[in-house]
Amino acid sequence: RINLYNQNNIYLIEDSIKNGDNSFEVDIQLCNDGLVVFHDDTLEKIGIHKHVKNFTINELEKYNIYSINRLFVILDKIESNINVFLDLKGSNEKLIGALYKILLEFSNRKVMLYIQSFNHFFIDLLKDLLVKKRNIVYGYLINGFMNIQWNTYLKKIDFVCIDNTF
Numbered sequence: 001r002i003n004l005y006n007q008n009n010i011y012l013i014e015d016s017i018k019n020g021d022n023s024f025e026v027d028i029q030l031c032n033d034g035l036v037v038f039h040d041d042t043l044e045k046i047g048i049h050k051h052v053k054n055f056t057i058n059e060l061e062k063y064n065i066y067s068i069n070r071l072f073v074i075l076d077k078i079e080s081n082i083n084v085f086l087d088l089k090g091s092n093e094k095l096i097g098a099l100y101k102i103l104l105e106f107s108n109r110k111v112m113l114y115i116q117s118f119n120h121f122f123i124d125l126l127k128d129l130l131v132k133k134r135n136i137v138y139g140y141l142i143n144g145f146m147n148i149q150w151n152t153y154l155k156k157i158d159f160v161c162i163d164n165t166f
Helices: 010-018 057-061 068-077 094-105 120-129 150-156
Strands: 023-031 034-037 048-051 082-088 111-117 136-143 159-163
Touching: 010 023, 010 068, 023 094, 034 057, 034 068, 034 094, 068 094, 082 094, 094 120, 111 120, 111 159, 120 136, 120 150
Parallel strands: 023 082, 082 111, 111 136, 136 159
Antiparallel strands: 023 034
16 A cells, blocks of 8 residues: 655654555655755745755755655664655756665665656666665656657666656
8 A cells, every 4th residue: 555645754654654554655856965855846835936956955854855864764664564666856867876875775675665767867877886786676757658669668677657647
């Protein structure tokens, strides 16, 4: 069971697991000094017309937007089998460098990570860098039913997620 209501609220993951949820999707993007868990590229929904990339982690925490490091502290403590979908946002390769360092150190085998993005370059690069990580699978997000060379795509990745809301 996946909980979409608590999407991107890292502090509700433990309570959601107690309530029977076993899968979560969080969005990961760059801010000025690291990676944060947040979907939108601006804070316009709360009346601030500024891009996330222009804030520091400390500034974003005032708006309940937290560092990916806090997410992985929570995930390290998980004792039941769960699935976490990490949806990588944006196009800046610094995201991959920062995420790579975190994933190298992450070792909780109870947590299966599904790393996905519309930016297929991100997925290819991360998969090449993390060849031996057993609890990570990789997928492409695609819009609608694009004209795709499926046999080429499926050789590179573990799954495809089709977003047909556009």
